[in-house]
Amino acid sequence: MKQLIQNLKTGETVLENVPIPQVGRGQVLIQTRRSLVSLGTERMLVEFGKANLINKARQQPDRVKQVIEKVQSDGLRPTLEAVLRKLDQPLPLGYCNVGTVLALGEGVTDLRINDRVVSNGSHAEVVCVSRNLVAPIPINVSDDEAVFTVIGSIGLQGIRLLNPTLNETIVVIGLGLIGLLTAQLLRLNGCRVIGVDIDETKCQLAEQQGITVFNAAAGTDLIKSVLAFTNTIGADGVIITASARTDELMSQAARMSRQRGRIVLIGSVGLNLNRAEFYEKELTFQVSCSYGPGRYDNVYEQQGHDYPIGYVRWTENRNFQTVLHFLASEQLDVKTLISERVPLADYARIYGDIKSSHRIASLLTYPEEISLSSRINLKSYRYKQGTGTVGIIGAGNFTGSILLPALKSAGATLKTIASAGGLNATLLAKKYGIAQSTTDYRQILADTDIDLCIITTRHDNHSRLTIEALQAGKHVFVEKPLAIHDHELAQIIDAQRASDRMVMVGFNRRFSPFVQKMNVLLGKPEIPMNVVVTINAGFIPANSWVHDRAVGGGRILGEVSHFVDLITYLTGSLVHSVCMNAMGQSPTETSDSASLLLRYENGSTGVVNYFSNGSKAYSKERIEVYSLDRTLVLDNFRQLTGYGFKRFSNLSGRQDKGHAEQIKRLLAQVRTGGASVIPFNELINATQTTLGALQSLRENRWIDVAGIGVGPELVPP
Structure with missing residues (x-):
């Protein structure tokens, strides 16, 4: 299928060939018939992409501050690489879609195949959208009309926040598409509406809809005009739908308002x-x-939990339905707003001249016959026996920024990459020379060419996909965590034993050259030592999927296992027991500011301080080791300092957390066989430790980790 994307690095708008997305639980797969180009929003993206780095920085001063902080903590080169990688991730365009239902995910029972629906899907021949972002179209509403539903809901939500009453005077500043729809909806609400713009064509169109219009470019004094219209009272409310960097529009809105008036901003202004x-x-x-x-x-949009109507009368889906009602009753006129209808293949007619002021609404039309393949071939592929061919499930930021560069550097044979949506996988396949892109990960498991399956999906899928890959006879590399529940661990152990295939978790820190040097300096691992790891993790919003116990497992499970494994490597021993304390009077399992105390079998002790409330200017990771009157301090994997060592004092260099070395050793092991790069029992022990930490928090006591998820006698050597 075809999908429109915007390259933020070059400013190029591209019609990309991608596999159709897979429909998941609570989702709807839709074949597109029409989509509406949001000229204001999409023009900003196109112009941002075409700007040079300096102008991009000027447009996003908050991001510049984040970049400076990252330079201070990680160094210039890693920061520059991260910025360029971010800009190299194209964005899907569009959010006003009309189509017919192709497939329904589990749990969707109120729609049928071939139903016509609206959604916030992108400009693509097929889109996959969560049920709460989909609404059925009344039979007497055409596709051309229905495609205005989502953008009309944007104006409707601004009106609901303003809460206008009958016969109030409301000013709409900015008569673009959203402004014109907002003005019409206000009139339907019984308001007297004043429209303001600088474009004469838009002003004339608003006048045709019965709106009183003031052209700000014609020398009209807007404040005096509004005061005169309202008999010196001033506007009861102002809705700003314009886009401008100046602060003047907010000032004008305030000056034209009456005492205790209301102002709502829908657009983007100073x-x-x-x-x-x-x-x-x-x-x-x-x-x-x-x-x-x-x-x-996320709970509403992705998990499909609706808000009770008695408490939240107007949700985004109910706003969709409201706009469709007005279209069905012919109270809302959108036909006069359509400037052009353009076939998807001719998208450049719109995007090549997207600054054009004569357009109000541009519609993309779609072919009825399209390719519905879940896989596309990007280059010819020839399998070489014994090379360790790789299939990747997951195409997120970590895959593109860390894993794929490491795999290419190590000479991996990359055959297939899978992602649910298809776009990310296809773009990464093109960039890194991967032969195939798919939205069906089962094609990787069924491919006998593929020896190694790499899993980088969301955490709740890790254990299931690991088990499926082992059962398909694949070696597995899975990003941490290995599992987020006790029972998943037992199932992974059973699957690994039955398959006799290798499982590797992305515990890369032990492969850093700095950590390798520490291991050599410390010498005999049987001598007990103290290791303190402090992680300045940074803040992640509470509504992130990472904090969802059922999806991300929380940051302790998701990230701390990294550092448990690191201490295990340095001490040469397994964790015996764990105790965790977290910040707050009533900390939960997803608390992300906590301290873990670790007792090791050989008498060593470990402390992991994982904090989310520190300064970004401070180093992100710091490791301290105390042993035999000697101390090692590793700062952010850039500088290692030794105290008490006769022939060592300092080692510094570019930040290296061991990703490339881990992948290099992993591929060598897959190709030649032999012992696992990380012993399987150490992987299990690290996961048991983080699961035990959560149990410790719940029960307020030390927890022996050996039996977590499995009996101690079942833990493999």
Whole structure:
């Protein structure tokens, strides 16, 4: 299938060939018939992409601050590489889609195949959208009309926040597509509407819809005009749908408002507010968030849990339904807003001249016959026996920024990469010369050419995919964590024993040249030592999937196992017991500021301080080892300092956390056989330790880790 994407590095808009997405639980697979180009939003993306690095930085000053902090902690070169990688990740364009249902995921029972629906799907021949972002189209609403539903909901949500009453005077600043729809909806609400813009064509179109219009470019004094229209009272409310970097629009909105008036921002303008203008009138100001309640809420949008109507009357889906109702009853006119209909293949007619002011709404039309393949071949492929051919399940940021460069550097034979949506996998396949892209990971498991399956999906899929890959006869490399529940660990052990295949977890820190040097300096591992690891992890918003116990497992499970493995490697021993304390009066299993105390079988002790509330300017990782009157301090995997060593004092260099070396050794092991690069019992022990840490927090005591998930007699050597 074809999909439109925007390259933020070059500014190029591309029609990419990608496999169709896989429909998951609670999702709807839709074949597109129409999509609407949001000229304002998409123009900003195109212009941002075409800007040079300096102008990109000027447009995003907050990101510049983050870059400076990363330079201070990680160094210039890693930071520059990270920025360029981020810009090299193209974005799907579009969010106003109409199509017919191709397939329904588990749990979707109120739609049928071939139903016409609207969604916030992108400009693609096939889209996969969560049920709460899909609404059925009434029979008397055409595709051309229905495609305005999502963008109409943006204006509708701004109106709901403003809460206008009958006969109030509302000013709409900015008469682009959202502004014109907002003005119409306000009139349907019984309001007197004033429209403001600088484009005469848009002003004339608004006048045809019965809206009082003031052209700001014609020398009209907007403040005096609004005051005259309202008999000197001022506007009851102002909705700003314009896009401008200036602060003047906010100032104008304040000055034209009445005492205790309301201002809602839907567009994007400067927000350096004049306190006096707001203070003297006691004005209320609010920013509107997209389509309505539920937006950006993972529980609502991805997990499909609706808000009770008695508590949240208007969700984003109910806003979709409202716009469709107005279209069905012919109260909302959108036909006059259509500037052009362009076949998807001719997208350059729109995007090549996206700054054009004469357009209001551009519609993309789609062919009825399309390719529905879940796999595409990007280059010819020839399998070489014994090379260790790789299939990758997961195409996120870690795969593209860390794993694939390491695999290419190690000379891996990359055959197939899979992602649920298809786009990310296809783009990475093109960039790294991978032969095939697919949305069906089972094609990797069924491929007898593939020896090694690499799994980099969300955490809740790790154990299941690891077991499936082992049962398919594949060696497995899985990003941490290996499992997020006790029972998953037992199932992985059983599957590994039955398959006699290798399992490797992405515990890369032990392969860093700095850690390798520490291991040599410390000498005999049977001598007990103290190891303290401090992780300045940084803040992740509470609504992130990482904090969801059922999906991400929490950051302790997701990340701390890295450092348990590192201490295990340095001490040469397994963890015997663990105790964890977390910040807060009632810490939960997903707390991300905690300290773990580790007792090792050989008498060593470990401490892992994992904190999310530190300064970004401070080093992210610090490892201290105390043994035989000697001390080693590793700062952020860039500088190792020794105290008490006769022939060593310092080692510094480029930050290296061991990813490349781990992949190099992994491929060598797959190709030649022999002992696992990391002993399987150490992988199990690290996972048991983090699961035991959560149990320790729940039960407020030390936990022996050997029996977690399995009986101690079942843990393999």
